[in-house]
Amino acid sequence: MKNGTCFVVLFGAGQIGAMVSRLMGPGYRVLCFADNQPAKWGTALLGIPILPLQEGLALAPDCVCLCVLDEERSSAMEGQLRSEGYAGAILRPNDLQIFDARAATMRLLAEQICEANIPGDAAELGVFRGGFAALINAAFPDRRLHLFDTFEGFSEADVALERGLGFSRAKAGDFGGTSTDLVRQKLPFPGQAAFYPGHFPETFGPCEDTVFAFVSIDADLYAPTAAALPLFWDRLSPGGVLLIHDVNSTQFGGAGQAVRAFCRERRLLPMPVCDLHGSAVLRKN
Numbered sequence: 001m002k003n004g005t006c007f008v009v010l011f012g013a014g015q016i017g018a019m020v021s022r023l024m025g026p027g028y029r030v031l032c033f034a035d036n037q038p039a040k041w042g043t044a045l046l047g048i049p050i051l052p053l054q055e056g057l058a059l060a061p062d063c064v065c066l067c068v069l070d071e072e073r074s075s076a077m078e079g080q081l082r083s084e085g086y087a088g089a090i091l092r093p094n095d096l097q098i099f100d101a102r103a104a105t106m107r108l109l110a111e112q113i114c115e116a117n118i119p120g121d122a123a124e125l126g127v128f129r130g131g132f133a134a135l136i137n138a139a140f141p142d143r144r145l146h147l148f149d150t151f152e153g154f155s156e157a158d159v160a161l162e163r164g165l166g167f168s169r170a171k172a173g174d175f176g177g178t179s180t181d182l183v184r185q186k187l188p189f190p191g192q193a194a195f196y197p198g199h200f201p202e203t204f205g206p207c208e209d210t211v212f213a214f215v216s217i218d219a220d221l222y223a224p225t226a227a228a229l230p231l232f233w234d235r236l237s238p239g240g241v242l243l244i245h246d247v248n249s250t251q252f253g254g255a256g257q258a259v260r261a262f263c264r265e266r267r268l269l270p271m272p273v274c275d276l277h278g279s280a281v282l283r284k285n
């Protein structure tokens with residue numbers, strides 16, 4: 001620590017590392033990224049140099065932040081740090097998830113939408129086990145919540161397109177292991193929920209005449225995201241919003257591609273949200 005500044009090495013020069021560097025407060029200074037991939041050494045991410053771990057540790061950081069989200073990789077990286085002789089503080093991935101900018105943004109938007117009496121229902125495309133859907137349901141206790149998912153994970157057709165376009169290495173069936181019952185049990189106001197299990201956009205039919213005030217789009221892949229954007233946007237109330245996840249994702253490049261193409265076509269500029277995966281807000285005038 002010098003003059004109250006904590007000097008940090010970000011271990012992991014990927015998408016999470018990039019987001020963490022943007023989230024750093026004024027009391028923190030990033031010295032460098034450290035990464036295990038030799039191809040990245042000597043290059044930079046967001047203007048910050050990427051070094052081998054040993055060279056990063058030679059800069060004598062006050063803290064090393066593990067910039068991955070899965071337990072397996074974070075344990076391996078922690079072991080590597082200790083075996084390199086690093087005895088200082090380690091910020092772990094779970095610490096990174098204490099604050100969730102996407103959830104906070106959704107709650108603020110919900111407060112605003114309710115205060116301003118913007119008419120319309122809430123919805124989510126891409127529900128999985130209902131973690132975010134439960135938060136939406138809590139934030140909009142008086143509104144219908146339309147929930148779209150295969151509830152069987154990614155479909156073969158979407159994944160084939162995704163791979164063909166080189167957007168991700170998604171596999172059919174990823175995000176399986178869920179059910180409408182499991183999600184329903186998580187919802188604080190289950191009576192407000194309507195479930196549309198199956199492949200989107202074929203399941204959208206019952207909502208043709210629905211007006212929306214808030215929609216979360218979190219399907220990860222290009223095809224469902226590209227299909228969802230005009231369907232929900234054209235049914236949004238003025239002042240209503242789409243909150244789209246994974247817009248800056250390097251793991252799932254298709255969602256961001258779909259958003260950028262839609263915004264070009266409709267002459268919209270998305271408002272970025274600095275969560276760890278990169279979300280965006282599109283608000284209707």
Ligand SMILES: C[S@@+](CC[C@H](N)C(=O)[O-])C[C@H]1O[C@@H](n2cnc3c(N)ncnc32)[C@H](O)[C@@H]1O
Binds near residue numbers: 130
């Ligand atoms: C990342 S998960 C959603 C996570 C959830 N929003 C959360 O934050 O807890 C993505 C979901 O999108 C769903 N999905 C992807 N393509 C779909 C499609 N064409 N139709 C329906 N669901 C789809 C998957 O089944 C998966 O459950």
